Amino acid sequence: MRRPVVVLWLSAWWLSAWWLSAWWLSALLALGCARAERYPPRPPAADKSNEPKAVPLIPADWVWLEPKPGPDLRIVFVPATAAEWSQLPGFWNVAPAVPLGLPTIHLGLEALPAVAGWALAEQARSVRIKVPRGLPDPTPWLPPGNPPTMAKWRLGKKLFFAEVLPISNAEPISRADRTACVHCHRPEHGFAEKLATNRHGNRNTLSLINVVYRKQLFWDGRADSLEQTIVREPHDEKLPVADRPARHAWGSIVAVIREDEDYRREFQEAFGVRQPTQDAIAQALATYLRTILSGDSAVDRAAGPGGLNADTLEAFLDDDLLKRGGLKRDTAARQILLGHALFHGKARCHLCHPPPLYFDGDFHNIGLEASDLRQLLGEDLGRFEFVPVGLKEARLRGAYRTPSLRALPRTGPYMHEGKMDTLSAVVEFFNRGVSARSNLFVAKPLLVSPGRARTLELDSQEKAALELFLRALDGGPVDAMIATPKP
Ligand code: HEC
């Protein structure tokens, strides 16, 4: 600190013209420095450990983690057990918080409370979905990270019907080089396809009806959430285009819709992101998929507190069901009751297909003969391949997910390779066709008794009754708000 003072002193002597001023300046500096030295050291900074810390800014390319700005309508599922259910007029209801008279209440209020009340009411406005009878409440199945809202749903629905999935390397990507979710998951076929296996892969297209209730997705359960079925890993984005449909990895969707001005605006509205991101796309599509519901089957309607009842069943049988079998109402009702008893008794289907969803959330090898292609490819491991090391069980070799039985007449062909075209073929398979030659490790008593496949010994009347019961489990059509592209 003294060095500059000495230098200044010397320069002052040498610069005669500046002698006086330099002397004064250096003297001042010397004094100033000396004074500064006399000050005590700065006190330590006040202890702020108890004060709330500033949240670090989210990096710009993670913008999708920010909560959506501005109000958006929540989507609320109302199950048949809720008191409100019977008051909802249709499947899709946009409900104001205070149904009637809100403006009148406002008139009598001071300006400030009126505005606050209005804002609260706006916040509480919601879309209320009347969950079809027979289905459980979907709310516990919703992931906390992706609560359903109207803007996400609208966007998800638009994406579902849009041709935004490139299936060729052509540049630029024309319409003909793209496909859409809806081309394989067809609303008129129960959101599945009439093909045995999808033309790009070797799996039967899964129906998306009631998919909200699934914890493990795909025939082999390789995805854990609906969000994951669109893209699972970052490297899915880089998959060769030709491999995408077979892997069901639609990473390329981001690149296509980023080009579109309307999408950019809609993503901004729904998520507050400037660019559509993979994450936001997955959230939007999953939100839409969770509203594809079908229930309210003849069996659901007729099931009173005391169980299925022939009288009520008669009233609920629809004409399609009767026409098919050429049956009178009362005969059909009796057959369905017999089918119901077989399903839960002699045929033991309920062991893996328990109501109300008619699946057990598990995977089984049910003794299907592997197709020629499969045999060429080597052993069909099914679920086994995707179970983490340490948890692999022998029974999961060649095992596939238990499907639901709630929309069967709409969703054939059946089984993971779509090998059975009709429900009577399925019933006959369980009756006599289970193959002990396949790598059958099933522990359930229906399918094996030690060393051999079991038969059910159903006579033709019983088989017909079981099939009719399966048909009577078919729910009502998916609401037009969901199943048609119109907004
Ligand atoms: C080329 C036909 C095809 C297209 C296009 C397609 N899917 Fe699929 N989807 C399938 C097939 C086949 C399966 C079964 C795959 C498997 O299990 O390995 C499936 C399975 C699913 C599943 C799992 C259902 C369940 O119950 O586990 C979901 C969800 C799904 N698709 C949603 C979509 C969405 C959303 C899109 C659009 C981004 C889409 N799919 C596009 C054929 C297709």
Ligand code: HEC
């Ligand atoms: C051991 C458990 C188990 C039992 C018992 C069982 N199923 Fe299944 N069921 C499954 C599994 C798993 C699949 C899918 C198998 C596959 O594709 O590899 C399936 C498939 C089906 C399908 C095809 C659905 C579709 O969408 O492709 C129908 C229909 C069916 N079962 C009806 C029945 C009936 C009727 C009974 C009673 C006779 C029965 N199941 C007994 C586990 C079982």
